[in-house]
Amino acid sequence: MQRKQIIPTDFLLPLVSVVVVFIPIVILKPRVLQYEGLNLLFNMAVPVTLATIGQLFAMTIGEIDFSLGNLVSLVTCIVGTVIPLNFSLGLIFLAGILLIYVLIGAFLYLKKLPSIIVTIGMSFVWTGIAVTIQPHPGGNVPKFVQQIVSFRPPWIPLPLIYLGALAIGIHVILNKTNFGILVRGLGGNQKAIHQAGHSILRIQMGAFLLVGLFGILSGAALAGITTSADANLARNYTLLAVASVILGGGSFAGGKVSPVGAVLGACTMTLVGTLLTFLKISPDWQIGAQGLIILMVLFVNSLIKHPRKVPYV
């Protein structure tokens, strides 16, 4: 049987991007290739990747979550401040977030509203709650959360295990499961899904539930790594996640996403920051330089990538 060659077009470009950023890091600091080096290097990629996967689910169905970074910050406050004081209250908070995400998914479909507007609105809500919980950076992240993101398995550093598991896991969910195929189909042709007798409402609610879930996981991971609760800790995650999905070969149009590519994209975004630090570029210039590098990668991508055209014989 002929298998369609997905791998080259979908995985190769993001892989090249990671390598292109990784090589100069290795040249500058060869020690990053050791266990400890890899651990430090990819540590921060875990929360970025989790947020990216959240964004990936939104973008698969042709929507976008502009409140993701604010949500991640809020979750660091819940994990670092509410949970140590009152464990069950913290869980209620997190469950409430998931519920709100499901409702957003339903609301967007039923009222035919653009997700950009609704989620920008939500971003103020999340930050508002976060500032109320934790007006100044601080908090006391529980030990077990720290351990989940910092224990040391033999041979392979923990972040690499997480990243690999996420890439494979999400790939399987989107490409092999019923739900995943329906979610992608929804991004491709909503009418077709409806006519086949599926409930678009339920698919959309499910997709948004996953956006919220991965937002929460990202926040928990970030809190565990930084051991701090901060209402503004992850505000740049919103766009970082969007950029990672796009770097990974996804598209704003919906339906076209690559989970493996997105994980690699998130790694690229994280490594770029590290590279700039190693190059001793002052933090004032870093964000600008980071932006330039992203533009460059996207530009190269667009040059290599052939636009998918209907082949006329």
Next chain:
Amino acid sequence: MNGDVLAEVRNLSKRFFHSEALKNLDLEIFKGETLGIVGHNGAGKSTLVNILIGTFPPTGGEILVEGAHVPEPYSVHVANALGIRAVFQELSLCPNLTVIENMKVFHPSLRGRGWRRRAEETIMEVLDILFPGHGIDPNTVIEELPLGQRQMVEIAKAFTVVDQPIKLVILDEPTSALDTQRTGQLIHYLNTIKSKEMGCIYISHLLDEVLACTQRIVVLKDGKKVGTLNTKEANRNKIIELMGEAKPEIEEVPQAGKTAPSTNGEKTRMTRLIVEPLQTKEGKVTFRVHKGEIVGLAGLAGHGQTKLLLDLFDYQHNDEFHIEGPVTFIPGDRQTEGVFPLWSIVKNITVQVYDKVKRLVLIDPKKEEKIAERWKMGIDIKASTLNDTILSLSGGNQQKVLFARCLESSAPLVLMDDPTRGVDVGTKEEIYKLILKEKERGRSFVWYTTEMDELKYCDRIYVFKSGKIIAELSGSDATEEEILKSSF
């Protein structure tokens, strides 16, 4: 006879806000039958389809399947469970999924171990029977397939059985993207499944197809059934008469088309070239267009006709072509390439001629409306007000708007990509007249069409095969036989 009734609608009505789309319609489909439904755009065919497959509920009347009322509330789910399927004019496939994945979307019961293999076997089996030699790889993403192959998947999908048996398949303009060979295969298939315990409804503007594959034909007009014909006793004229068409017009126009090229033959040879001859290495057939000439592109669908049109459109970046003056393009795929769905009819007409409606640097709505009003009168666009959104028009009238848009421009060369796709007979006639009139005024047309009838209006015809022009025929000797002979 009653025992043989597969499905039935009684006294079916549908009101939209201000118009009545269906009025007290009675209709029955027998087992083993293919029922043809014909009528103008706006006759109620699409409404009937949508009610039968549960997209929206009727405002009155009842639906019965095998003698029993359908469960209420009737919905897409219920229709699916009853085995009622539809093939749509607009494709109901997810373009970003593979053929196999689309099968899973369509058949949720394809799950568990080995569903991919089962999905592949199911669809390939039907494809192989329906369209022998289809050449479709089930692992291809739909949007990478040419339109014709996508339509084949769409049709085959409706005939696949996974768990519940199929009862009724509704084919709504199934051949609009298929070439003659594939259409023939579909009609053959429909004629061979007669014996089975199912029925089909075949809806098409192409009366010859309906006559070829149905047992009975129901004619709808303004939401009412105006007649039922036994296909054996029916012919084009009878149907057209029932549809309320002016009969002589249909008879006359092809005649006029046939004589036109011969009288124009001398003239076009004298007039200047709009598109300079295209040099091929073999030096055999070259593409050229004269002023005031209609050039037809024929051959099997998807064999390079659209590519030539796109290349011509892009002539400024293509050294192969030397074209005088601007060109304009009328797409056949209205929804994706033609209309601006959020804009009004006026805006859709004037979008190509902003230089005409400008006052200093701003657009003058009065000038825009004047142009639109002129076209509304001129080609009878059936709209209550021109400020309505374009989607309030029927498909045929939307296509008229696209013609108005392109013909309002001063471009001497008009490229047409199967522009009458899914347009009703009456509107087609009006479009043909419009094209002939514009031709008299000296405009040139390059016309890709999948309908043999339309080639009669062309002065010269290029036949395509596998991306190349393989024959040039003059309008007078372009019989269907001649074209088919060249394409195979």
